[in-house]
Amino acid sequence: MFSKPLAAAAIGATALLAALTGCSGSGDAAGTAPGPAPSAEDIKICVYTHGDGGTFWSVVKKGAEDAASSYGVSLDYQGSTNDSSRQASTIEAGISGGCDAIAASAPDPGAITDAMQHAADEGIPTVTVNSGSDEFADLGAFTHVGQDEIVAGREAGTEFTEIGATKVLCVIHEAANSGLLDRCSGAAETFDGEVVELNADQALADLTAAEAKVRAALEADPDIDGVFAVSADVATGSVLPAIAAVGREIEVGTVDLSSDALAAISADEIAFAIDQQQYAQGHLTVELLYLAAHDAIELGGGLPMYTGPALVTTDNIDAVQASVDAGTR
Amino acid sequence: MSFLTATSNIAIDERVSRTPWYRTALRRPELGSLIGAIAVFIVFAVADTTGQFASLQGAAGWTDFAAPVGIVAIFVALLMISGEFDLSSGVIVGTSGLFAGLLVTQLSWPLWPAIIATLLLGAVIGFVNGVLVVRTALPSFVVTLGTFFVLKGANLAITKGITGTVRVSGIEQAAGFESARTIFATTIPIGGASFQISLVWWIVLTAVATILLTRTAFGNWIFASGGDAGAARNAGVPVTRTKITLFVMTSMAASLVGIMFLLRLRGMQAGQGVGQEFYYIIAAAVGGCLLTGGAGSAIGASIGALIMGFAAVGIPYALWDQDWVSTFLGVILFSAVFINVTLSRRARGGRST
Numbered sequence: 001m002f003s004k005p006l007a008a009a010a011i012g013a014t015a016l017l018a019a020l021t022g023c024s025g026s027g028d029a030a031g032t033a034p035g036p037a038p039s040a041e042d043i044k045i046c047v048y049t050h051g052d053g054g055t056f057w058s059v060v061k062k063g064a065e066d067a068a069s070s071y072g073v074s075l076d077y078q079g080s081t082n083d084s085s086r087q088a089s090t091i092e093a094g095i096s097g098g099c100d101a102i103a104a105s106a107p108d109p110g111a112i113t114d115a116m117q118h119a120a121d122e123g124i125p126t127v128t129v130n131s132g133s134d135e136f137a138d139l140g141a142f143t144h145v146g147q148d149e150i151v152a153g154r155e156a157g158t159e160f161t162e163i164g165a166t167k168v169l170c171v172i173h174e175a176a177n178s179g180l181l182d183r184c185s186g187a188a189e190t191f192d193g194e195v196v197e198l199n200a201d202q203a204l205a206d207l208t209a210a211e212a213k214v215r216a217a218l219e220a221d222p223d224i225d226g227v228f229a230v231s232a233d234v235a236t237g238s239v240l241p242a243i244a245a246v247g248r249e250i251e252v253g254t255v256d257l258s259s260d261a262l263a264a265i266s267a268d269e270i271a272f273a274i275d276q277q278q279y280a281q282g283h284l285t286v287e288l289l290y291l292a293a294h295d296a297i298e299l300g301g302g303l304p305m306y307t308g309p310a311l312v313t314t315d316n317i318d319a320v321q322a323s324v325d326a327g328t329r
Numbered sequence: 330m331s332f333l334t335a336t337s338n339i340a341i342d343e344r345v346s347r348t349p350w351y352r353t354a355l356r357r358p359e360l361g362s363l364i365g366a367i368a369v370f371i372v373f374a375v376a377d378t379t380g381q382f383a384s385l386q387g388a389a390g391w392t393d394f395a396a397p398v399g400i401v402a403i404f405v406a407l408l409m410i411s412g413e414f415d416l417s418s419g420v421i422v423g424t425s426g427l428f429a430g431l432l433v434t435q436l437s438w439p440l441w442p443a444i445i446a447t448l449l450l451g452a453v454i455g456f457v458n459g460v461l462v463v464r465t466a467l468p469s470f471v472v473t474l475g476t477f478f479v480l481k482g483a484n485l486a487i488t489k490g491i492t493g494t495v496r497v498s499g500i501e502q503a504a505g506f507e508s509a510r511t512i513f514a515t516t517i518p519i520g521g522a523s524f525q526i527s528l529v530w531w532i533v534l535t536a537v538a539t540i541l542l543t544r545t546a547f548g549n550w551i552f553a554s555g556g557d558a559g560a561a562r563n564a565g566v567p568v569t570r571t572k573i574t575l576f577v578m579t580s581m582a583a584s585l586v587g588i589m590f591l592l593r594l595r596g597m598q599a600g601q602g603v604g605q606e607f608y609y610i611i612a613a614a615v616g617g618c619l620l621t622g623g624a625g626s627a628i629g630a631s632i633g634a635l636i637m638g639f640a641a642v643g644i645p646y647a648l649w650d651q652d653w654v655s656t657f658l659g660v661i662l663f664s665a666v667f668i669n670v671t672l673s674r675r676a677r678g679g680r681s682t
Contacts, residue, residue: 078645082600090641093642096379096381096387096390108498111593114593176598177600178495181494
């Protein structure tokens with residue numbers, strides 16, 4: 001049916017691919033039952049998150065890398081940028097690619113159910129990280145490492161009440177990110193007043209546009225006296241300039257840290273920052289997986305392990321400063 | 330002049346000379362991309378630390394990433410050959426998954442009727458795209474960009490408005506979930522590795538699209554519409570009908586992928602699919618489709634999608650830093666298109682286009 005040259009090319013290519021495939025080494029990569037303790041150099045730990053490589057996730061990655069190098073294991077870290085199907089496919093490819101232990105973040109547990117079950121069937125120990133503290137057991141993970149976004153939000157809500165705000169604007173910089181919405185809902189649970197959401201999608205890509213949106217929202221509603229920016233970069237890059245332009249007394253709280261955010265806390269421009277201590281999310285995850293893969297030790301007792309929330313204010317800022325500058329917090 | 334040279338030219342008249350088979354092959358748009366794919370494959374097979382890249386297990390991985398891109402890229406390629414773009418094809422994946430998911434979870438529809446309704450929705454969106462492009466005579470880039478933004482906002486607003494969250498989940502409770510899964514989202518074991526059924530859909534659709542493009546009158550109309558719409562119309566080609574049909578086919582392919590994701594992931598996020606439209610266009614361009622229309626192939630688009638699958642699995646397997654993924658993808662894609670264009674130019678005797 002196809003012309004001769006194309007047929008010849010197709011046959012040639014297929015033969016080449018078949019030869020390369022046939023020439024490959026071992027057959028099935030994924031083992032069945034774990035054997036005797038593998039040496040550290042042979043262990044491959046895989047951390048597959050939904051992250052996007054930004055300021056938050058790069059600290060998680062650094063934590064994971066530091067732990068991996070101190071144990072001498074190899075690390076495969078992949079962030080799927082909020083694409084659940086990509087994350088599911090990455091986990092499946094990781095299982096075939098010889099991961100000895102897998103960590104996955106589960107903002108959408110249904111999406112990775114099959115992949116995590118496959119890992120469990122292959123005898124690969126798994127944990128969930130950053131999101132999924134309610135569902136980790138259903139996914140076959142032995143524990144969860146992280147801080148619930150709802151818990152972070154609740155802490156912020158309490159803090160806003162304590163500093164005397166009455167109406168808080170919650171600025172969401174990634175509209176389809178369920179974790180960020182949870183931060184706002186958590187704040188609404190514990191805050192004494194009203195929490196209003198603002199959709200500032202793509203704020204990190206264009207901080208000036210986000211600033212305009214925040215300013216418009218503040219000018220439209222003079223009752224707002226608090227802003228909860230769920231990203232430190234948005235807090236310093238968009239919210240503070242907007243508040244300066246509007247000229248009212250407005251309290252600002254944020255989540256996660258950056259050097260600019262700390263400077264703003266010292267200067268009393270930002271009242272507090274909720275710190276997930278996400279370096280520990282990377283570091284502790286690799287440690288737990290190493291112990292599971294190397295010594296068959298599964299910690300956690302079936303419960304999640306929380307890495308936060310820690311509250312950073314002018315009171316404890318100095319201790320934190322050095323770590324943030326080093327990129328470990 | 331002719332009879333002065335006639336005696337020496339009797340044996341070979343260059344007007345009827347045979348082109349060597351390899352030249353004909355190199356002129357085909359897909360061969361350049363095939364060579365690009367082989368080059369990328371070799372790079373990753375060599376850099377592989379796991380030993381699994383060039384195995385059936387690895388193949389299950391690359392086809393898992395490539396099939397959802399390939400299924401839509403095929404039809405985006407056909408559309409590009411006819412001279413039009415569809416920038417809403419990515420977000421339609423999300424719209425379809427969310428639509429089916431909401432029908433099932435909020436209105437308690439069984440899954441099969443929801444799937445039919447979703448494919449119809451895809452057809453309607455495609456029809457709207459097509460009619461708008463043809464009636465307003467605006468560039469399809471602009472029209473479909475508008476559709477993209479409308480749907481992106483709707484995906485988020487409607488999902489949030491109805492469920493209070495940014496995702497639809499819990500569809501496994503619906504009637505027909507298991508049977509729908511076996512058609513759209515199950516795995517096929519081949520030689521110890523589990524391949525997704527999306528691979529089968531991808532291969533079948535590539536074959537169908539290729540036959541459509543190369544063996545039917547409709548295929549001729551596609552090339553004609555892209556090459557010169559005015560001349561095609563004058564020659565009697567139904568350009569309007571062809572383009573609208575292609576928009577409908579592209580949207581329905583995107584709906585199909587949305588349904589597959591919904592069933593595999595047991596739910597859908599409101600942001601799913603946004604950004605994928607560029608990957609479809611890139612796959613088509615790598616596969617030999619000219620951005621100006623008039624030339625290209627469906628097999629080439631599938632090969633372009635396969636190259637992306639190679640990268641998605643090869644980079645983690647090579648333990649390369651994930652931060653460089655985009656850069657690497659850009660280099661691969663530029664190289665693949667460059668190889669494709671250079672080879673076809675040389676095959677044609679060194680003149681451009």
